[in-house]
Amino acid sequence: MTFSPHHLREQFPILQTQVYGKPLVYLDNAATSQKPRCVLSAMNTFYENQNANVHRGVHWLSQVASEAYESTRAQVAKYLGTPKTQEVIFTRGTTDAINLVASSWGLANLTQGDTVAVTRMDHHSNFVPWQQLCAKTGATFRIIELNEDFQLDEASLEAALALRPKLLALPWASNTLGTINPVLAIAKRAKAQGAFVLVDAAQALPHLFEAKDLLDTIDFLAFSSHKLFGPTGLGVLWGREALLNRMPPIQFGGDMVLRVEDHHTQWNELPWKFEAGTPAIAEVIGLGAALKFLESLDAHRIREYEENLTQRILQRFLQEPGVQLIGPGKHSVQGAARLGVFSFLVDGVHTHDISQFLDQQGIAVRAGHHCTQPLMSKLGIAGTTRASFAFYNTFEEAEVLFQSIQAARRYFQ
Amino acid sequence: MNETASNLPLDSLYQEVILDHHRDPRNRGELPDATIQKEGFNPLCGDRVQLALKLSADAQTIEQVRYQGEGCSICMASASMMAESIEGISTQEALSQIQNFRNFLQGDEAAAKPEGDLESLAGVRKFPVRIKCAILPWTTLKQAIEEGASS
Ligand SMILES: Cc1ncc(COP(=O)(O)O)c(C=O)c1O
Numbered sequence: 345m346t347f348s349p350h351h352l353r354e355q356f357p358i359l360q361t362q363v364y365g366k367p368l369v370y371l372d373n374a375a376t377s378q379k380p381r382c383v384l385s386a387m388n389t390f391y392e393n394q395n396a397n398v399h400r401g402v403h404w405l406s407q408v409a410s411e412a413y414e415s416t417r418a419q420v421a422k423y424l425g426t427p428k429t430q431e432v433i434f435t436r437g438t439t440d441a442i443n444l445v446a447s448s449w450g451l452a453n454l455t456q457g458d459t460v461a462v463t464r465m466d467h468h469s470n471f472v473p474w475q476q477l478c479a480k481t482g483a484t485f486r487i488i489e490l491n492e493d494f495q496l497d498e499a500s501l502e503a504a505l506a507l508r509p510k511l512l513a514l515p516w517a518s519n520t521l522g523t524i525n526p527v528l529a530i531a532k533r534a535k536a537q538g539a540f541v542l543v544d545a546a547q548a549l550p551h552l553f554e555a556k557d558l559l560d561t562i563d564f565l566a567f568s569s570h571k572l573f574g575p576t577g578l579g580v581l582w583g584r585e586a587l588l589n590r591m592p593p594i595q596f597g598g599d600m601v602l603r604v605e606d607h608h609t610q611w612n613e614l615p616w617k618f619e620a621g622t623p624a625i626a627e628v629i630g631l632g633a634a635l636k637f638l639e640s641l642d643a644h645r646i647r648e649y650e651e652n653l654t655q656r657i658l659q660r661f662l663q664e665p666g667v668q669l670i671g672p673g674k675h676s677v678q679g680a681a682r683l684g685v686f687s688f689l690v691d692g693v694h695t696h697d698i699s700q701f702l703d704q705q706g707i708a709v710r711a712g713h714h715c716t717q718p719l720m721s722k723l724g725i726a727g728t729t730r731a732s733f734a735f736y737n738t739f740e741e742a743e744v745l746f747q748s749i750q751a752a753r754r755y756f757q
Numbered sequence: 758m759n760e761t762a763s764n765l766p767l768d769s770l771y772q773e774v775i776l777d778h779h780r781d782p783r784n785r786g787e788l789p790d791a792t793i794q795k796e797g798f799n800p801l802c803g804d805r806v807q808l809a810l811k812l813s814a815d816a817q818t819i820e821q822v823r824y825q826g827e828g829c830s831i832c833m834a835s836a837s838m839m840a841e842s843i844e845g846i847s848t849q850e851a852l853s854q855i856q857n858f859r860n861f862l863q864g865d866e867a868a869a870k871p872e873g874d875l876e877s878l879a880g881v882r883k884f885p886v887r888i889k890c891a892i893l894p895w896t897t898l899k900q901a902i903e904e905g906a907s908s
Contacts, residue, residue, distance in 0.1 A: 694828060697829050711802070727803045
């Protein structure tokens with residue numbers, strides 16, 4: 345029996361919403377995912393029955409809260425495929441995780457003459473921190489370019505690796521183009537050149553990619569809870585223990601210390617060294633529920649469903665009159681490794697107008713540069729409209745999208 | 758089922774006059790003997806307006822206006838209507854029109870309703886994210902006039 349998302353959709357209350365009297369067609373999953381009921385109720389239960397600060401109390405509630413918090417860390421470690429819970433650091437999100445690495449590892453390790461390589465498709469959060477770090481340290485900032493099918497260009501990648509960069513920072517999948525990068529193969533080549541490798545997994549994990557094999561090779565991985573069906577305000581940095589141990593903390597205060605004297609402080613051990621202050625406890629509990637939810641799914645069938653959906657929508661995009669796809673598949677459909685993240689332009693209609701029109705049909709899409717301005721500049725466009733699908737989306741929803749795009753063309757022309 | 762948004766008819770935003778300016782822009786083009794050029798850019802949405810003004814010798818009157826650029830229909834229609842409405846007026850008058858137009862879009866009850874085609878932009882007030890699209894040509898004009906006055 346093939347997978348049908350309908351019973352899954354029932355677990356996401358917001359998907360039953362109507363906007364302007366029309367069923368919500370939520371196609372902005374790359375910006376943030378919706379949350380299953382179990383996540384919402386886990387957070388609610390926490391606040392109703394277990395709320396207390398973690399790590400600092402001997403009272404019963406505090407112990408319950410601390411246990412729930414730390415057991416979620418263990419859950420994240422298992423989810424990522426590492427036995428080491430101390431390698432899992434809770435942050436505010438992907439952005440915060442990458443900034444942590446840049447401010448701590450980066451400032452301590454980079455000097456003039458070093459190179460940091462990023463890609464043309466990186467989200468600003470995996471671009472600007474490195475750009476700024478290079479400006480500060482005098483290191484060279486190198487951008488790996490894309491080929492005409494919006495994949496990393498082999499020659500440009502090879503040339504960047506030949507510089508023996510100190511760090512390669514790249515996205516597992518692009519939030520603008522939908523491109524999936526062969527990160528494991530690239531990471532192995534980068535490691536062979538002596539590079540440290542950071543993978544931005546924010547877009548890949550929501551599509552049930554598995555990180556385990558990657559962790560054997562790379563050094564850092566970052567993701568956001570809110571894109572993974574969990575709450576906002578929370579993310580994870582995974583780092584190799586030996587590296588994290590040598591990295592200085594960048595935020596100081598409660599929890600991250602063992603012993604504070606008048607003129608000297610001794611840091612706490614991993615992972616708490618990097619978790620100053622009261623963490624997002626309820627959100628961590630919520631992420632735990634999201635991971636449990638993901639675990640309960642038949643990953644194989646869902647991936648198959650999503651891939652199938654993506655290919656069908658891709659074919660539609662390629663045939664749709666007046667619509668130009670900005671992303672892989674345009675030039676070589678064969679072997680286009682991509683997510684169901686579709687950036688497009690509509691002839692004669694500005695992205696803003698398209699999005700406004702689609703909004704009125706109950707369709708949530710995003711317009712603009714999607715936090716990839718250097719990519720937009722390179723492509724010579726101001727922005728795109730982006731429809732991004734999750735496993736709870738259906739082909740019927742894609743059809744509503746295409747009908748509405750054609751209606752918008754008639755309206756504005 | 759939850760109903761979370763009220764019905765905002767699209768036609769109140771995209772009034773026929775706006776679509777008309779969008780399809781058939783007025784005063785669009787270059788101005789070879791411009792005395793002031795100014796570009797306005799909204800990095801968030803990519804709207805871009807390049808404004809060219811020809812001021813009188815005493816810099817008190819806007820003799821000619823041309824604009825170019827790319828942006829959504831609201832931004833481009835606003836630029837087209839603005840270019841039409843300010844040609845031939847004094848810079849002082851233009852500045853007060855700019856101020857009034859901004860106040861009006863931002864919901865200031867005391868602001869006078871803009872006249873002529875510009876009135877059609879009133880619908881934008883109900884779409885807060887689009888207000889900046891309509892205003893961009895006007896802030897660009899303000900900067901251009903101020904630069905003209907100080908040079
Ligand atoms: C690929 C990618 N990296 C990083 C981020 C930043 O994530 P956050 O805003 O949750 O920190 C995003 C989110 O937009 C993203 O899509």
